[in-house]
Amino acid sequence: MRLIRLFPDDSKFRFVRWRVLSFPFSAFITVTTVVLFLTVGLNFGIDFTGGTLMEMQAKSGQADLATVRSTAHSFEVGEVEVQEFGQGGQVSVRFRTQPGGEGAQSALVQKARAAFESNYEIRRVETVGPRVSGELVQSGTLGVVLSIVSVLVYLWFRFEFNLALGAVIGTLHDIVLTVGFFLITREEFNMTSIAAILTIVGYSLNETVVVFDRTRELLRKYKNIPTEELLDLSINSTMSRTVMTATTTALSLLALVLFGGQAIQGFANVMLFGVVICTYSAIFVSTPMLIYLGVKTSARAAADAKAEADAKAAQVGA
Template sequence: MKLLRLAPENTKFPFMRFRRVSYPFSAVLSIISVVLFLFVGMNFGIDFSGGTMIEVKAKSGTADLSYIRDLSSHLGLGELQVQGFGNAAEAAIRFGMQPGGDTAQQAAVEKVKQALGGSYDFRSIAVVGPSVSAQLVQQGTLGVVISIFAVLTYLWFRFEWQFAIAAIIATMHDLLLTVGFFSITQLEFNTTSIAAILTIIGYSLNETVVVLDRIRENMRKYKKMPTDQLIDLSINAVLPRTLMTATTVFLALLSLVVFGGHVIRSFSLAMMWGIFVATYSSIFICSPTLIYLGLRNEARAAADEVTGVGAKTSARPLSGA
């Protein structure tokens, strides 16, 4: 049986010819992402903006999540986030901070209690204040920064400095475009979104390391090949693997978007965007950076030849011995 291949065998696509287009294109997208973040902002969820979470359990049967969501149009509390947890009879209701302080927040809780009537038992009520949400923002940002720094430190010691800097630039590119995606789509940004960003960073670094490792391997094999041709050769060699990985992950995420429900939709959509961006950056951002940073395969070959000649000369016995 013939195996499925998303890319033809022995592809020779000249990826490096497009570096003069990909870099300006990505620079424009990165600037747009920063502008959107500064002037439009993120649609922070209750985890970051503060609010109230109420856990309820249906007295009989299962919790009617769609009915509870429809309450948002009648109660005037803003968007209600409803998700099931535990067994089918349990549900969690979240809504944002109400204008008017603690008094207005308690009044909003009473509205929910009256609307649900005697059909549900109220298991717990938790209020996330502005100070707690600000702390979550700081901790989430710190977690992202530390994870990026730890992985990139490893890359710095694992590869040559040009490879490490290229990986850093590609990762920052993916992070910026993901933030821009959240800003332009106004998907809810919560702790689940932090998990999506960390997953995207991990996937991006994995794709980047696969390409860089093949480039380094080919530098040992083809010592006299020009750098741009060697990078094209390396990318084409891993292209079937890259496309297959991206496609399978994309299809899994697509099923989560369609069947996963409202709760994980923002996570799934962000991940789908991240898969596309990470694959693009590993080819068109990270790899051309090696050329701009002065990585020269020809220079290394010449240095190896000089070193080899010197070693042979030193090993030759003296004529007078």
């Protein structure tokens, strides 16, 4: 029985030559991201800006999240997070910090109480201040930095220096473009977003390592072929697996985007974008970057070294 192939096994597509377009495109998006980050900034959610948390218990025993969410949004006070937790109709509603200080925040709490207390028992109202939000920012940033350092250590032992550096560049590229997604779409950036970025780091590393493993194998097998040809061979030989992984993951995430509901939609949107970017990066950024990082077959490297030595000798003789 012949297996389904989303990409032909004997393909000879010249992926690496498209670096003349992919590199300028990625550079443009990276610069745009940096400019937007410095001028506009991220759309931080309640976790980072502070706000008010209200926990309620449905008197009927069954919470109607759609009604609670629509009622909360009707207050027109910015982003509102509505989630069900525990069992028996428990609901949490989070409002971000309102302009106007404690008076505006207290007025919002009273308005929410009046709207919900007929159907829900208000069990807890808690304000998350700027201090707690600052600690969350530090913890989230530290988590991302430590994950990147861990990736560096892993790649250092897994590959030789040039391949490891290429994988690191690809991973950092994917993180920057993911942050760009938050900046351009104004998607709320919260603790769930940190989890999405860490997941994308893992997915990016997985995609890149698969191609680079094949590259290392082919470097030992083929001693004297052009670097571009060898890299194209690496990508083509792993493309079937790359397309299958990206397609199945994207379809799962698309289902979450369409049917997962508002509570998980933000995470699903970021992850779906991340899958596309990581696949693009592994093929059109990380692998072509190896050309400029000096990755060569042993015979080709020896020939280049001999040519350089001959050129120096000729200069000395002249």
